[in-house]
Amino acid sequence: MSLAELECRAEPGDAEALEELLFELGAVSVELFDAADEPLFEPPPGTHPLWSDIRLKAVFSDRTAAELASASMLQRDPAPSELQVTDITDQDWVRAGLDGLEAIHCGGPLWIVPSWEEQPDVEDGVFVHLDPGLAFGTGNHPTTAMCLTALAEDPPRDLEVLDYGCGSGILAIAALKLGARHALGIDNDPQAVQATESNAAANGIGSDRLQAGLTDHPLPEGGSDLVLANILTRPLIELAPELTAATRPGGRILMAGLLDRQAEEVMEAYAHAFDIGVRDSRDGWALLDGRRRT
Template structure:
């Protein structure tokens, strides 16, 4: 059965109100997209981990999938009325019935991280069976290896982690960095995140990969220092957590930080310089991974 997709062009002020109104009117699903997606004006927006996104695209498209009994014109008018605006510009698109599971899976191919490290979904055969393959499907928590910050951290682990080192992955998301560290030969490895869904996803992913890793909410995390602490978060939480993260690294141990935009590197360097001698950074698509050694 084909679906009708209603696409309403609006601004950041009214996008959420229109979205709420469409849900209340019975839309099967509603999402908000960047009206400039796919162009040079596309604007990525990110919220801090565990917090809602606090901004919206200046020019947005509210996308609603409608039940076959819903009239698009009447629905658009009713939603606009509920949002307190005049009827905005909209269009409708007919979406044919598809095997959505197969379609979604087709979008996630194995990802080569380095010469010896791959991220492979469960429905794919490992491209290089002799490599270190992390079996990971897209799921509830952030981190499948497709984002530059995750790839940078994985590449850093592959290049710098020593066998049997104790590792803490702070802000572990899907557990991918902790799992990679374990498969690369780390010793005791732990992951911490503020999101209970991340705990669930990380534990399932670790079991799927046959590695024993402890995952904890912050208040339940074991005390102690680590040889390596890796944190792929964002700049503001990295600044707020700096004293705690520094205290988790043994003297002479190393820290790797990511989720940092290139223009924020100087700020993070200055913030961590009191605890670490910071080395060079790696950059990909405007994001950086920065690492250093704890002062003795």
């Protein structure tokens, strides 16, 4: 089935909310474009200006999904203008997506290696074998890359790990390869659960060490030692009570999927229970690192 693209016009103050909404409605990717060829000269420090005339383009898995998203967006007040859905010419997207992808060094001993690449000849390397698939997470996106680097820098040896929003399972698998005792992957997408289980098996990890389930799956009693949540800003804020309870006292939480300018809002949602701060920032994305107070 062919992919489809939903495009609309947005006001600068509404662009960020529309971007998050499109992802929540199932978009595979969302891009913001300057609709009027308006240059942005060097902004003052600490500011994140957008163009005055913005277009958003979101890719969906099929036309039906794009049209349903368009109908949902029309219910907003105010609704975005110039909504249109177009089909994307079909091609071998898997092969196209492989172009330029190679083994990724995440830091320390950790590498992500796709199946068509030879394993790097490095001493004491830790290798996660993973190919692009239907679920998010190959190690290329800054949010995933920052989480992987953090795991490589502070290996979760003998820890109980919860990967909330596990996608491909890349973070849970990397944590186990770096010495975690057990990991649980949770996602709201059945395809992500299937991808996590399949990728775990491809890395020689059995169901005794990695389990995956939907959001109604029971979490470890007493909380996990390390919680990984690479999702989106709004779910991170809304899930603060659940993710706090899922982190044992003294345990850590790593949160990604948020922009630099959204970091303060997310940290405020967790400040009641965590000592938390920005650990890393790449290409406008932030990684938060928190320790739950005992």
